[in-house]
Amino acid sequence: MSQKRHAKAHNEYDTLHEVLMCPPHEMRIKKPINEVQKSYEDENIDQEKAVQEHQFLTEMLQRHGVDVRLISPHPKLPEQVFTRDLGFAAENGMIVGRMKTDIRQPEIEECQKWLDENHIVYESISDGTLEGGDVLIDNDVMYIGDSSRTSEKAIKRLKKLYPEKTIMTIPFDEQYLHLDCIFNILSEGTALLYPDALADDLVRDICMRYRTITVTKEEQFTLGTNVLSIGERKVISLPENKQVNHDMREMGFEVIEVPFSEIIKSGGSFRCVTMPLRKYKS
Template sequence: MELHIRNETSRLKAVVLGTAESNGPVPKIEDCYDPKSIENILAGTYPLEDDMIKEMDGFDRVLKKYDVQVFRPKVMKDVNQIFARDIGFVIEDKFIRSNILPNRINELDAINHVYEQIDPGKRIIPPASVHIEGGDVMPWNDYIFVGVYSGKDYADFITARTNMEAVHFLTKLFPDKRVKSFELRKSNTNPRENALHLDCCFQPVGKNKAILHKNGFLVEEEYQFLVDYFGVENIFEISKDEMYDMNSNIFSISESVVVSEVGFKRLNSWLRKQGFTVEEIPYAEIGKQEGLLRCSTLPLIRE
């Protein structure tokens, strides 16, 4: 398999899409990785497996409508395998395995049928000191945007997934790229004050536009960098409630086609006014676990 990913929006040719099959029972509070899942467990609204399977099957159909080759993980009994973006990512022709939470390592084994098709020389395993997950990494042509948390209390946050060692690692691995880091706001208890990954508060769309949520960034100058880079006229700024609903976590099939949640009325209207084709699907049940469309995918090849 010839991997090729330079950015977030070029025409998608091949992708891993997670699975909700055999997702397991409702987790215990102490086993949760994010505050939104905890909130839904306490409220009795944690998503049902059948509903999540239907949502992911709808996503699968849209991808195949655009002739995308879709790989799915091997189903493992009682394992949450929805968020394929967490376990790895591709930049240029390299597959970088994430250093994910230790009790999620089985999720990597479930995509061995994909991993084994990749040139061994292009499979990159970061050292243990490098904490990194795919939701925090956004290749954007000459840039690699990376969400991080570098506070001294890093170890206290189950929601802090990518550290500064990851930035240094990517800088060495891709010397021709400009690696730009962004400090993200973290909370173990309040999902409206938690940017679990960079794609929870930022995502490029098309050739020169972006979705942003200012409060997701701890350093205003870093947020302002993105405003200046894309231009204020090209930015859709989402509210705290829209961030909570995961409005920045849509997914681009191409520079002109995006997949979005059917309930994102304001965003979808803006996208259409910008000339995008918006494929709307229900995905709100998946969103109850603080991840959405981008989180469910691991793109392998874009044109």
């Protein structure tokens, strides 16, 4: 019998060792489920280009020592490339969520099947809905987006699962999809933030905890906050988000620019397409 494995992650910025991704072979906009998709519904997605972008990202991660695990794309699941939405890893293992839209719920079943086949222990959330893009962890603090995608019932469940953590609930308008589309933690004490999406008191609270790089409205639309920290102050970001990349470099980060313009048409970028399985200090 194969030994069970436990996923592990303490925060958003430790070294990424193992990640779950899904190639976008079936990616397309069938029925728009967010504002970004509505903008590109007529143009839709060039699948061949999307696959090339995803492959380039995969190879970039591998060059930086990341073990990239791939789940096979299902022909009826056009959003499956966004593996982060399926849940999250914390220091005590993997949490698998529950999707808000019916069209995406079968992705959870495919994820659970993959985790079972690879002997990775997980706990499923059955109370309400929970999508991983709404969860950010910074050691003893867990930020949870209170949005149209993640419900109060699920947040209450996470509070019971993580009594030792300070749970900070962040309400925001559903047009921004997930919390990581307006807020992301780059390192201990540094974060990206699109302040226009949050109430003033929440912005003040975040700015007291972090040195914040403010993201403009234009670069929020091109998912400027949705970067991927892979450890040692290295961050994967879109080349189009020039101001964000400049500001991160000014704060001492190594910015690795990866083309991803086709995949972001569906409303997600680098953090959205990567589900960390092991992320910890080397």
